[in-house]
Amino acid sequence: MKTKRAMVFASVLLCTFLSLNPTLHQVARLPVLQESSQSNLPQLTGVLSNLIVTEEVKAAETDAIMAANTGKSEVVQVTYKLFGLIPFKSSAIQVMPQLMLLPGGQSIGVSLQAKGVMVVGQAAVQNQEGKLVYPAKDAGIEVGDIILKIDGREMNSDQDVANAINRAGEKQGFSEILLNHNGQTTQKRVSTVYCPETNRHRVGLYVRNEAAGVGTLTFYDPTSHKYGALGHVINDVDTNQRIEILNGNVVASTIYAIEKGKRGHPGEKIGSFVNQSKFSGNIEKNTVSGIFGSLKGEVNNPYFKEPVPVGWESEIKEGPAKIYTVLEGERIEEYDVQIERIMNNRMDSKNMVIKVTDPELIEKTGGIIQGMSGSPIVQDGKIIGAVTHVFVNDASRGYGVFIQNMLKDAEIIDKKEVA
Numbered sequence: 001m002k003t004k005r006a007m008v009f010a011s012v013l014l015c016t017f018l019s020l021n022p023t024l025h026q027v028a029r030l031p032v033l034q035e036s037s038q039s040n041l042p043q044l045t046g047v048l049s050n051l052i053v054t055e056e057v058k059a060a061e062t063d064a065i066m067a068a069n070t071g072k073s074e075v076v077q078v079t080y081k082l083f084g085l086i087p088f089k090s091s092a093i094q095v096m097p098q099l100m101l102l103p104g105g106q107s108i109g110v111s112l113q114a115k116g117v118m119v120v121g122q123a124a125v126q127n128q129e130g131k132l133v134y135p136a137k138d139a140g141i142e143v144g145d146i147i148l149k150i151d152g153r154e155m156n157s158d159q160d161v162a163n164a165i166n167r168a169g170e171k172q173g174f175s176e177i178l179l180n181h182n183g184q185t186t187q188k189r190v191s192t193v194y195c196p197e198t199n200r201h202r203v204g205l206y207v208r209n210e211a212a213g214v215g216t217l218t219f220y221d222p223t224s225h226k227y228g229a230l231g232h233v234i235n236d237v238d239t240n241q242r243i244e245i246l247n248g249n250v251v252a253s254t255i256y257a258i259e260k261g262k263r264g265h266p267g268e269k270i271g272s273f274v275n276q277s278k279f280s281g282n283i284e285k286n287t288v289s290g291i292f293g294s295l296k297g298e299v300n301n302p303y304f305k306e307p308v309p310v311g312w313e314s315e316i317k318e319g320p321a322k323i324y325t326v327l328e329g330e331r332i333e334e335y336d337v338q339i340e341r342i343m344n345n346r347m348d349s350k351n352m353v354i355k356v357t358d359p360e361l362i363e364k365t366g367g368i369i370q371g372m373s374g375s376p377i378v379q380d381g382k383i384i385g386a387v388t389h390v391f392v393n394d395a396s397r398g399y400g401v402f403i404q405n406m407l408k409d410a411e412i413i414d415k416k417e418v419a
Helices: 002-019 022-029 061-070 158-171 359-365 403-409
Strands: 033-036 052-057 074-082 086-095 100-103 107-122 146-150 174-181 184-191 193-195 200-202 205-221 226-229 245-259 268-273 279-282 285-287 290-297 319-328 331-342 352-356 376-379 382-391 394-402
Touching: 107 158, 107 268, 146 158, 158 174, 158 200, 158 205, 205 245, 205 268, 205 376, 205 382, 205 403, 226 403, 245 285, 245 290, 245 319, 290 403, 319 359, 319 382, 331 359, 331 376, 382 403, 394 403
Parallel strands: 033 086
Antiparallel strands: 052 074, 074 086, 100 205, 107 146, 107 205, 107 245, 146 174, 174 184, 193 200, 205 226, 226 290, 245 268, 245 279, 279 290, 285 290, 319 331, 319 376, 331 352, 352 394, 376 382, 382 394
């Protein structure tokens, strides 16, 4: 009995001593819920690795099989025991599924049609007395509002809007316009004005519902045939607001010129859509981390004959990595970059700071340029993210988004798993 009490007392003294040791803070820093790959559970280092035993409590066999078959993460309970006997801390470790993706790098042409018609500007209308008036502005319609319906009819193009307003003007002298304003649906009655110059009734709005451009494919999932691209949201060029997509398409594009970036002026890829594209896809989602949908056809990257593992957020480290992008024609090239900083808590598409270190890429582009968004980032043989933005005052630096954030928005993994 005395021996047992002595052992307990000695253990308490030892725990008190170790609490003053900075290395014990390794245990304190382990969170209650931590993400990890299947082969990378948290380990202690230094003297603690000899004193404290990490004991993993396996999930039930049926639960593990179910997680593997559905592609969902598995939560494993880990207990830390002093001398392998006295438990003093437990953590729930979220073991992410093993996913394999084909890195992209292909240049893509993106075209999309918005839901409704976006107001991108306001204009004065000259009435029959020669006076300049602003009917839509006076009714409270603002730049960035989305016109959904006019007099009960859905609006899908700028021509739809022009025709509906002219028709309403001829019939009743005003239009009932249903809008999406800052996420809220509202209705405005707008007086129409007959314009002698155009011989039509107008309300003084510039509108648009289409967008097109060139970007880069990030990944292709050969199992689900889903893809992710761009690494950032598509905003309207005039209003800088996210475009709600009605439908859209992606095809291969070819790059025929590069406008080199310099301080204060980001460069740009200049390209055109390929008429007989080897692949094509739709656009189902436009989110903060990119555009997503399904692809069909032939998707190849000469550097990766087979899909590679996903590198989760917890596996990314500061240091060298590679990006893949097209600078001429449709040929994908590999370039060196450095991951300078990892920002785990950001909720946008700016999760990493990257620096272009490849002399050839610096020579040709000055660093990161428009159209390079979506270029996949690969580190230690795993796809970890995509290029998203360039620093305006330093074209050699920019941001990257975590691949797991793109997979969440693509609904390849459950949103709750990366929350």
